[in-house]
Amino acid sequence: MTRTNTSTADAGAPWITRKLGAFVAEHPSAGWPPHVDREAGRTLLNWLGCAIGACRHPAVEAALAAARELAPSAQATVLGRSDRVDIGNAALINGIASHTLDFDDTHLRTIIHPAGPVASAVIALAEHGGMTGRAIIDALILGVDVECRVGNAIYPDHYDRGWHITGSTGMLGAAAACARLLQLDAAHATMALGIAASQPTGVREQFGSMTKALHVGAAARIGLTAALMAKHGYTSSERALEAPRGLVQTFSTKHDWREIEDALGERFEITTNTYKPFACGIVIHPSIDGCIQLRGQKDIAVDAIERVDLIVHPLVLELTGKRAPRRGLEGKFSVYHACATALLFGKAGEAEFSDACVNDVRVIALRDRIHARPDAAMDEDAADVTVLMRDGRSFHQRVEHAIGSLERPMTDADLQQKVHGLVDPVLGAAATTRLIDLCAELAEAPDVRRLIAATRPA
């Protein structure tokens, strides 16, 4: 039977949906300091690298095969491939690809992966619609801002309930960005956000399955189609985000509206975006970082190592304590494996989490000599590494903030090296360099065509 729509919750919430709609529609192009644009470029490059690096992954193949059942038109490119599909499916599949390796960007306050939903929608729409590079960068910055501000308002309660926050805020970022690209006015952009607000994706139980990455791709597709529906007059509640029965109060007890309203248009969340240097959970990055630093500074013959001792935050062993991984994916959950590759090869990219590397006898021999001790006094961002050599010498490295953190961000060169690691195997080194250059020049480009062409294999 029909029932009354009452709630004991916050009926007096401010006009959040409208305010964000107006912000997205009306904020001036490039209306921020240059470092905001610069971080947008890094965000886009990292996203491109991750998506192209995973473009032949079984998750991408399966999603593309399913999309083909709908006989999609050839509007936009599946990154790293010659395949083209409609813009909705391009957003979906590139979003899936960008998250599949768990190597994408992280907004550390909320653990949202900002680029996946927003960039996947923006690039698909812009490729088909011929929007300028400037419009693309604007849309990316505004979309990420909406996505992360809503995340700030609800994290951690919402995440702790079981939602994969990238999928459950990302559709708002994608809707905002696409509304901007489509030049919707404030009223229509509000509707786009409202339509997207009814479509959060993703429960955390999916972690470990392909559906984790679907959350990112679905958010991209939903945001894009929400903006298209709003463009054509589809309506939603003007208070879809903030009303007692709106999205935020329905799926989070915490709803700190100030996180959305404060300094809107002055402070941009994309400036706090970070990029993973290593292709595994962020919790073991400090240990890997310490091992790579030692390798770079000292004359360490790996065969002459007696033992390695790590002191780490307790979460490291809880999440990544796998002693004897057998498959590449299991290697991502082994601090021992990751540190062995760091000492042996000086890196821990996707290649170091392959089945072959996990079963490499040199890696196994070193892995078994690595020991980790949990210490609750250690920060999550820190690690302490001691290498004892057979000849009695010992080397020590303490990491206070891992590379890739806000305190020690990846340099542009680091990021380019990461992208080479991901994209060279798909496109070759020369084409990857060209892609990096085109990405850096995007803000001045008349459209995204040359950049997209550079993502296709020869």
Place this chain on the structure above:
Amino acid sequence: MTRTNTSTADAGAPWITRKLGAFVAEHPSAGWPPHVDREAGRTLLNWLGCAIGACRHPAVEAALAAARELAPSAQATVLGRSDRVDIGNAALINGIASHTLDFDDTHLRTIIHPAGPVASAVIALAEHGGMTGRAIIDALILGVDVECRVGNAIYPDHYDRGWHITGSTGMLGAAAACARLLQLDAAHATMALGIAASQPTGVREQFGSMTKALHVGAAARIGLTAALMAKHGYTSSERALEAPRGLVQTFSTKHDWREIEDALGERFEITTNTYKPFACGIVIHPSIDGCIQLRGQKDIAVDAIERVDLIVHPLVLELTGKRAPRRGLEGKFSVYHACATALLFGKAGEAEFSDACVNDVRVIALRDRIHARPDAAMDEDAADVTVLMRDGRSFHQRVEHAIGSLERPMTDADLQQKVHGLVDPVLGAAATTRLIDLCAELAEAPDVRRLIAATRPA
């Protein structure tokens, strides 16, 4: 930072996702008594009538215009129109259409509208794939069962939190039905349900906007694409529904697993489906019913009515107490308007909630003489109507269970009359009769082509 995935919730839940996957894949065709098939036919006919009746509504036009931006292939039909779009968009748009008039079916225990998500996905997939009528009926019955059983397990807590339950369980029904139609095995059907489980749609704040109907269409599209992804090897958690961080525990405190497991394959939820006789909220149906009965039985000259007194459940005035509606949609929230049309015309279909009817001077004159008194002792399903004539005579009708309830279901003739009311204006009376006949014969049809052809305007 990465955090542990712990929960104080029910970690020992039974294997719900797998059990439903096996049920959907393996239950025998027509493995139920004949009355189950009969109700499936009524469910399908009511859905067809609602979708065709709304096929030119602005919500449908807007959704179709947005879909056209993706240049969809012509795989399946938008009901009541000559337009064809890909199967995903056909599921979406027909789902939107079927719910737009708020005239669709209701599973009263959960207030789920079962057909919208399931039939919209099934018919789109079957039109393109050439599945038999028997397979379609099987898929509809199994899909509705999955959808409503999950609803039983979480209602009312889940609904009270703010979720529009048709959108947040419908994708499971659609995934189940499409997995069945695609003849997925138990393992793949489990993945289809798991993929869908990450994609609930719909917050109740949208009630009153077009996005309410989007919830139904989105659920259809999501279920269909989840089944296609599973077919091609996309994976999800095998415990996506029941795990502590799975769908059910993430969005509902109540999770009564017995509602899903008990008598699975023996009791079918579709047998408790109901159909609205009147195109408005179910809460005023008893009052309308009483007025129509009086009009049919007594010699009531409407001009000679002095006053009409209703005794109703208090919710009636809370939800539908609008004294002077001006637009058709407002008329749906006026028990006075609805009862005036019932006494004047003997019906309260979509035409009686048009702007013209709401502003008809005869309706207004009668409306103003109708009075309603709330009485907490009245059941929601009951009403008491007294008509006092100018000559002093009075007529009385008490309704214990409104027409359309489980206790007084719509007859087949009632349902056909309702469908004529919806479809005649689109296709004409003769074509509507043919559509009704083809729907009744569907279980024996080699495919759905003739039925679909009958939904297109000449």
